[in-house]
C-alpha cells in the first residue's frame with residue numbers, strides 16, 4: 029500500500045502527507061464529554077461534527093453525542109449566530125443537558141463569530157435556562173491539533189466554572205491530559221490509594237467506558253460535575269499531567285484563583301509513574317501503600333525478566349507529544365533505542381525534551397514536531413527499526429516494512445481494550461510491556477527456523 033514511499037528524503041515546506049494528528053475540535057469534543065451531563069456542540073457545518081463524532085465513536089466503540097449549529101450558505105455569509113440560538117433552544121428543550129460545551133470549527137473561526145457575545149445574549153434572552161451553563165472554546169483547526177483542542181476546552185472549564193472564596197480546601201486538582209477513560213479511572217484509583225482527595229477534570233471514565241445497561245443513557249453517570257469544577261478554585265494545588273494537554277488549564281487556575289500547580293509528565297512507564305507517586309507523597313506526607321509498591325515491584329520484575337528480548341532494540345514512535353515524552357523515557361528505561369520520534373502537534377519544546385531525554389543513549393535521535401507519517405516511513409526506510417509504536421495509522425507502515433507494531437495512543441480504530449485497560453501507572457506499564465514483548469516474540473516465532481522455534485521462552 030505504501031510501496032511507493034521513496035527512500036530519498038526531499039525537503040518539503042507546505043505539504044503534509046498523513047499528518048500524525050487530527051483536528052482541534054475532536055479534542056475539544058472529547059474533553060467536553062468528561063463533564064457530567066454535558067452535550068458537546070460543534071459551531072460549524074454538519075460535516076465537521078459528523079466526522080468528529082464518528083472518529084470518536086470508532087475509537088471508543090460508544091455512541092458519541094454532539095450537536096451542531098448546522099451551517100449552510102447563509103451562515104457562511106452572515107455568521108452563525110442565529111443557528112446557535114436555534115440550536116441552544118432545541119438542545120435545552122429536547123435533550124436537557126446540564127452543560128452545553130460549544131467549540132468552533134475552521135468555518136466559524138474564519139467567519140469570526142464572537143461566541144462570548146452570542147452566549148451572553150442567549151442567556152439575557154432566556155434561551156439558556158436558569159441553572160444550566162453554556163461554555164465555549166475556540167478551536168480553529170488550521171492551527172494546533174486535537175491535543176490543542178483538548179487543552180483549550182479544559183482551560184475553558186476553569187474559565188467558566190472555577191471559583192475562589194478565600195478558603196483553601198483539602199483538595200487536589202488533577203488534570204489528567206488527553207488520555208483514555210481507563211487511564212482517568214486509574215489516575216483516580218492511584219490518587220485515592222495515596223490518600224488524596226482529588227477532582228479529576230475532565231473525566232471521561234464511566235462516560236466512554238460505560239457498561240451496557242440495555243437502555244440508552246444520554247448522560248451516563250461519569251464525568252466531573254459542575255460543583256466539582258467550581259470547587260477546583262478552592263483546591264490546595266493542581267497536578268497537571270502532560271504539558272501540551274494540561275498546563276494551560278493549570279496556568280489559568282493559578283491566574284484566576286491563585287491555585288499553584290505542579291507540572292508532571294503523563295504517568296506512563298516506570299519513571300514517570302514514580303514521579304507521579306512522589307508528587308503524591310510530597311502532598312500527603314504518606315508513604316505509598318503495599319498495593320502500589322507491589323505493583324511497582326511487579327513491573328521491575330517483568331522488566332528484568334524480559335530485558336533479553338528488549339535490550340538494544342530500535343524503536344520508532346509517533347503520536348501525541350505528552351504520550352511520547354513518557355513513552356520514549358519508558359522504552360529507554362527498558363534498554364531499547366528510540367531512534368525515530370514524531371508528533372503531528374506543533375511545538376519545538378517537544379523536540380528539545382526528547383533530545384534531552386536521549387542525549388546519553390541515542391544522541392542522534394530523529395525527532396520532529398508538526399510532522400507526518402510519510403517522513404516517519406522514510407526515516408524507517410533509511411534506518412530500519414525492530415518495533416513501531418503508535419496509533420492505528422501506523423499499520424500501513426508496519427505492513428509495508430514488515431515491522432512488529434504496538435498500537436498506542438489516539439486513535440485506535442481497529443482494536444479494542446484501550447478504553448478499558450490503562451496504560452498509565454504501574455498497571456499500565458505492565459500492559460505496555462506485555463504488548464511490546466508479545467509483538468517482538470510473535471515476530472521471533474514467525475521468523476525462527478525450526479531448530480530455534482521454542483516452546484518455552
Ligand code: SF4
Nearest residue numbers: 051076079133134169
Ligand atoms: S473543516 Fe476544520 S474543523 Fe471541520 S473537519 Fe475539517 S479541519 Fe476539522
